[in-house]
Amino acid sequence: MHEAKFSIGQVVKHKLFPFRGVVFDVDAEFSNSEEWLTAIPEPIRPRRDQPFYHLFAENSDSHYVAYVSEQNLMADDSGEPVEHPQIELLFDETDEGDYKLRPESLN
Numbered sequence: 284m285h286e287a288k289f290s291i292g293q294v295v296k297h298k299l300f301p302f303r304g305v306v307f308d309v310d311a312e313f314s315n316s317e318e319w320l321t322a323i324p325e326p327i328r329p330r331r332d333q334p335f336y337h338l339f340a341e342n343s344d345s346h347y348v349a350y351v352s353e354q355n356l357m358a359d360d361s362g363e364p365v366e367h368p369q370i371e372l373l374f375d376e377t378d379e380g381d382y383k384l385r386p387e388s389l390n
Contacts, residue, residue: 287311287334288353292374292382295338296359297351299327303359304338304349305370305382315350329354339367 287309289295296303313320313331320328329335329352336356340349346367362380374382 287336289334289336289356289358292377292384294359294361294365294381295336295351295356297349298355298357300342302340302342302349303365304340304367305365305374306336307339307373308337310335310337313352319350339365339370341365341367 289306289309291306291309293306294303295306311334313329313333313335315335320331323329334353336351336353338349338351340347346369348369364376364380365382370376370382373384375385377383
C-alpha cells in the first residue's frame with residue numbers, strides 16, 4: 284500500500300483532463316464500483332493499488348465531485364482559489380491558497 288502523496292485540503296489538478304479541485308477525502312486504494320472502473324477506457328484506466336482522491340472539482344463549465352487516482356493528479360501551485368460551492372461547508376481557505384478543515388468538520 285502506498286502512502287498518499289496529496290493531503291486533505293490540497294489543491295490538485297488532473298494530468299489528462301482540464302479540471303482541478305480540493306481533496307476532501309482519500310481512499311488508501313480503489314474503493315469504487317467495478318462499473319465505474321471498467322467505464323474508463325483501458326489505455327487510461329488507473330491501477331487499483333494506489334490512493335484515490337475525492338475532490339470538490341471544477342472545470343470551465345461546472346462544479347462536481349470527482350474520484351481520481353493518484354497517478355492522474357499533480358499539485359496545483361497556481362494559487363488560484365477553487366470556486367466549488369461545497370468547499371465552504373468543510374474548509375476555510377488559508378493565506379497560502381490551500382484549504383484547512385474547519386474544526387466543526389473534524390467529527
